[in-house]
Amino acid sequence: MNIFNDIGTITALVLTLAVFSGFFKPNLLYRFAESLFIGVSAGYFAVIWYFSIIRPAYKSAVSGDLLILIPLLAGSLLFIPSNSEASYSKLRFVPAAFIVIVTTAINIPVYFSAFLQEMIRSSIIPLVSFDESGAIRIDMTINALLSIVCITSAIMFLVARHRNNNRFINTTGEIGRFFILVAIGSAFAYTLLSRLILFMGKIEFIMNALKIGF
Amino acid sequence: MKNFFNNISATIAQMPQWGLIFPIFVLMLFHYFVIFDKNKTEEKPELNTAPTENEMKVFQIVNELPHNSKVLILVNYGPESKYELESAMSALIGVLAEKNIGIAFATMIPNGIESTFTAVEKSIENGSFGKERFVYGHEYTHLGFIVGGNVATYLIANNFDQVKERDIFDSSADIHQPLMSEIGSISDFSAVFEFSSQTFDGVPGIVSFAVMLKDKNVKKIAFCSSDMLSAYIPFRGSIYLDGLIGGFKSIAVFIHEFQSSFNIEKQYSIMSKILFYIIILVIFSNLTRIAKKNKK
Numbered sequence: 224m225n226i227f228n229d230i231g232t233i234t235a236l237v238l239t240l241a242v243f244s245g246f247f248k249p250n251l252l253y254r255f256a257e258s259l260f261i262g263v264s265a266g267y268f269a270v271i272w273y274f275s276i277i278r279p280a281y282k283s284a285v286s287g288d289l290l291i292l293i294p295l296l297a298g299s300l301l302f303i304p305s306n307s308e309a310s311y312s313k314l315r316f317v318p319a320a321f322i323v324i325v326t327t328a329i330n331i332p333v334y335f336s337a338f339l340q341e342m343i344r345s346s347i348i349p350l351v352s353f354d355e356s357g358a359i360r361i362d363m364t365i366n367a368l369l370s371i372v373c374i375t376s377a378i379m380f381l382v383a384r385h386r387n388n389n390r391f392i393n394t395t396g397e398i399g400r401f402f403i404l405v406a407i408g409s410a411f412a413y414t415l416l417s418r419l420i421l422f423m424g425k426i427e428f429i430m431n432a433l434k435i436g437f
Numbered sequence: 438m439k440n441f442f443n444n445i446s447a448t449i450a451q452m453p454q455w456g457l458i459f460p461i462f463v464l465m466l467f468h469y470f471v472i473f474d475k476n477k478t479e480e481k482p483e484l485n486t487a488p489t490e491n492e493m494k495v496f497q498i499v500n501e502l503p504h505n506s507k508v509l510i511l512v513n514y515g516p517e518s519k520y521e522l523e524s525a526m527s528a529l530i531g532v533l534a535e536k537n538i539g540i541a542f543a544t545m546i547p548n549g550i551e552s553t554f555t556a557v558e559k560s561i562e563n564g565s566f567g568k569e570r571f572v573y574g575h576e577y578t579h580l581g582f583i584v585g586g587n588v589a590t591y592l593i594a595n596n597f598d599q600v601k602e603r604d605i606f607d608s609s610a611d612i613h614q615p616l617m618s619e620i621g622s623i624s625d626f627s628a629v630f631e632f633s634s635q636t637f638d639g640v641p642g643i644v645s646f647a648v649m650l651k652d653k654n655v656k657k658i659a660f661c662s663s664d665m666l667s668a669y670i671p672f673r674g675s676i677y678l679d680g681l682i683g684g685f686k687s688i689a690v691f692i693h694e695f696q697s698s699f700n701i702e703k704q705y706s707i708m709s710k711i712l713f714y715i716i717i718l719v720i721f722s723n724l725t726r727i728a729k730k731n732k733k
Contacts, residue, residue, distance in 0.1 A: 271547040275582045279603075326638070329587050333640050336648045337677065345675035410667040413684065417521065417634075417664035419711060420685055423704065424520025 346370035495680035515548025518634035518662035527560035528696035581605035586637035628656035647677035
């Protein structure tokens with residue numbers, strides 16, 4: 224018997240039940256668990272950031288790598304209060320602009336390459352699929368053709384919002400709207416499924432903690 | 438008939454919000470205690486689903502990984518997807534450990550650190566290999582939290598020699614981690630796996646990594662949670678992804694193939710029944726709406 228494990232399990236069990244009690248109505252136990260989780264996660268993140276960023280940077284600076292002071296100084300500039308009237312307060316825009324530019328520079332090739340080029344290519348090529356015996360694979364071929372219709376009509380939907388006097392564009396745009404709604408619906412359904420699995424996992428945990436079931 | 442629907446719709450309208458969750462809870466307890474109670478029945482639930490072509494591709498990649506090689510696992514999930522991805526990751530660790538394949542873990546989200554160690558513990562508990570055969574620094578290592586999202590993927594893909602300099606415990610790679618001393622660049626890994634429950638600026642981590650990777654021969658396999666499936670699935674046949682295990686069904690099939698002791702069949706069976714219940718609930722609520730319209 225490990226006393227620390229048992230205390231940990233009992234604490235986790237009580238907190239899980241406290242959070243579940245919020246299903247019925249917010250109560251004191253639920254609010255306590257909620258505040259505790261916020262506090263603990265803030266503390267956890269603070270420790271992770273300290274050990275992953277601040278400590279290695281400090282060690283590098285102490286060991287003579289003074290280049291680390293440049294990002295350190297730039298990072299410090301972000302903490303200048305935005306409501307300050309002093310002329311130096313605009314300095315905070317320098318690191319912010321640098322972060323935006325670097326992030327954009329890295330993301331643009333990724334977006335173009337991954338989303339525009341490869342995502343479309345992999346959805347529609349090969350247009351006609353064959354199995355090992357040389358017969359056409361109906362499912363994959365329909366999938367590729369449907370992908371072309373989806374992509375084209377979804378783009379048309381965006382065009383139709385600005386040029387709504389063309390009947391062809393409007394009709395294709397309506398089909399595109401349908402596919403976009405299907406995509407949003409399926410994303411929502413997948414999220415629901417994911418949360419249900421989490422819920423099921425917590426039930427399993429309660430069962431194991433109470434030593435019932437399994 | 439109309440009166441019947443109207444009465445039911447009036448009853449549903451009076452129910453509080455938690456009333457819809459309550460039957461799910463009751464259904465789960467019912468399945469745990471009555472249907473799958475191991476003391477009452479010998480019958481084990483079966484996974485009534487065969488692996489798809491895409492899942493078979495992942496099985497093949499995992500099975501063909503050479504003995505004594507090295508793989509990199511990017512752990513980008515937190516507690517919100519623990520019940521989906523942890524078992525799959527433990528199963529994968531088990532397979533790799535059996536083949537003496539060295540594992541380097543890295544994470545791009547803070548929660549990934551804890552997720553890694555709990556998955557390793559679970560795999561040691563359930564695997565046929567002992568703790569003494571799976572030693573930190575020799576069989577596996579953790580390179581820690583690599584900050585920066587897509588910037589971090591660039592670092593991992595092209596400047597791995599900098600990433601591997603120190604591990605999560607701040608130990609030098611060359612002195613304290615024999616495993617990492619054999620790795621020069623990302624090309625020295627046989628495969629890169631990602632376990633993910635989130636994207637970085639809208640791009641899946643493994644896709645961002647693959648775009649920036651110069652050596653296109655490294656195998657890239659992603660495991661994603663159900664809520665990320667719509668972000669990952671468009672890349673399934675692309676050059677950026679050699680294999681994808683996405684969503685609970687695929688994960689269940691993977692675990693069933695590689696780690697049968699996890700009893701995933703039971704979870705899958707309960708989940709499929711709950712989903713069936715939800716579908717019935719959706720159909721039923723739509724029928725009541727139609728009945729309401731007819732009344733007007």
